[in-house]
Structures are given as C-alpha cells and as structure tokens.
Amino acid sequence: MNFAAANRGAFVILVVAVMMGASWLTGSMVIPDRLPARPLIVTAENDPAAPLPTGNxxxxxxxxxxxxxxxxxxxxxxxxxxxxxxxxxxxxxxxxxxxxxxxxxxxxxxxxxxxxxxxxxxxxxxxxxxxxxxxxxxxxxxxxxxxxxxxxxxxx
Known part of the structure; x- marks a missing residue:
C-alpha cells in the first residue's frame, strides 16, 4: 500500500470520528439527560412504602x-x-x-x-x-x- 492511500484512510477515519463526536455533542445539548422523578418500574426493591417480606x-x-x-x-x-x-x-x-x-x-x-x-x-x-x-x-x-x-x- 502506498503512503497516499494510508493518509486518505486515516483522514476518512478522522472525519468520521469528528462527525460522530459533533453529533453526540449536539444531541446532548438538545436533549439533556434527566432522570425520572421516580423509578419507571416500582418494585419492592425500590419502593420504600412497599411492605417488607417476612424476615428470617x-x-x-x-x-x-x-x-x-x-x-x-x-x-x-x-x-x-x-x-x-x-x-x-x-x-x-x-x-x-x-x-x-x-x-x-x-x-x-x-x-x-x-x-x-x-x-x-x-x-x-x-x-x-x-x-x-x-x-x-x-x-x-x-x-x-x-x-x-x-x-x-x-x-x-
């Protein structure tokens, strides 16, 4: 393989990485991470009001x-x-x-x-x-x- 072909390949990889990073950054600014106010699925593990099982x-x-x-x-x-x-x-x-x-x-x-x-x-x-x-x-x-x-x- 010649040096010019390797440079073009590396350039393509660099461009793809920059585009992925830019899209992630744009997405994180447009749609902020927010945790739900309470768990989506309430189980005995994460519901403090749930009655306790009988203990041993x-x-x-x-x-x-x-x-x-x-x-x-x-x-x-x-x-x-x-x-x-x-x-x-x-x-x-x-x-x-x-x-x-x-x-x-x-x-x-x-x-x-x-x-x-x-x-x-x-x-x-x-x-x-x-x-x-x-x-x-x-x-x-x-x-x-x-x-x-x-x-x-x-x-x-």
Missing amino acids: VENGATLANATCSRCHSFTPSAQDSAGPSLFGVYGRPIGRQPGYAYSTGLTSLDGQWDDARLNAWLRNPAAFSPGTRMSFRGLPDVAERANIIAWLKTLH
Missing part, C-alpha cells in the same frame, strides 16, 4: 454479625464503639441512645425505629439521614433487610 431471624443474626458487628455491639451491657449498641434499637427513639454522640442529621429526626424506618436506613443510610457518620453503603436486597430487622426485633 436466624439469617438476620448471621447477616448482622457479618455486616454490623464491626462497628456495633448487640448485648445489653456492651460499650458503644464506632456505632451505638443495637440492643433494644427496635422501638428506640431515633438518635437517642444515652451516652452516644450521634450526628446532627440523626438527632434532628423524630420518631422511633420501626420496620419502615429501619428498612429505609438499612437500604441507604446516607439518603435516610444526610450527613450521617455511618460509612455503611446499605443493603440493596429487601430480603436481607427484612431478615436483619426481624432479628433486631428479638434484641430486648
């Missing part, structure tokens, strides 16, 4: 010990560590464990920990309480959240 206490204990025990304790006499003790958390006022310094986002919330609030918290703590110090990203699986909540109900 044994699976919840296993999952909580694997996931939560790094920062939380589960016994009545345990000291708070990175997070407050979860003993008796179900029904406790949000952000009101005596002796633990909560973030202002949690202390500003009213109400008690119930199924719906624990579900929202375990799904995405940062969305439930913006500014929380809890670094846990959340559990996307609704069955896992239901299992942990069922187990937390037994800690009294």
Whole structure:
C-alpha cells in the first residue's frame, strides 16, 4: 500500500470520528439527560412504602454479625464503639441512645425505629439521614433487610 492511500484512510477515519463526536455533542445539548422523578418500574426493591417480606431471624443474626458487628455491639451491657449498641434499637427513639454522640442529621429526626424506618436506613443510610457518620453503603436486597430487622426485633 502506498503512503497516499494510508493518509486518505486515516483522514476518512478522522472525519468520521469528528462527525460522530459533533453529533453526540449536539444531541446532548438538545436533549439533556434527566432522570425520572421516580423509578419507571416500582418494585419492592425500590419502593420504600412497599411492605417488607417476612424476615428470617436466624439469617438476620448471621447477616448482622457479618455486616454490623464491626462497628456495633448487640448485648445489653456492651460499650458503644464506632456505632451505638443495637440492643433494644427496635422501638428506640431515633438518635437517642444515652451516652452516644450521634450526628446532627440523626438527632434532628423524630420518631422511633420501626420496620419502615429501619428498612429505609438499612437500604441507604446516607439518603435516610444526610450527613450521617455511618460509612455503611446499605443493603440493596429487601430480603436481607427484612431478615436483619426481624432479628433486631428479638434484641430486648
């Protein structure tokens, strides 16, 4: 192949790439990316108002010990560590464990920990309480959240 033919081929590829980039740029300016206000298909996974499935206490204990025990304790006499003790958390006022310094986002919330609030918290703590110090990203699986909540109900 001669050098002129290679230059013409490279030029054609360059022109096509520039045209594709220009069309993408024009399209993105004309039609902006917008996320829908709510999911298009509402499932139990992305609908916080959906009722929780029945949780399995044994699976919840296993999952909580694997996931939560790094920062939380589960016994009545345990000291708070990175997070407050979860003993008796179900029904406790949000952000009101005596002796633990909560973030202002949690202390500003009213109400008690119930199924719906624990579900929202375990799904995405940062969305439930913006500014929380809890670094846990959340559990996307609704069955896992239901299992942990069922187990937390037994800690009294």
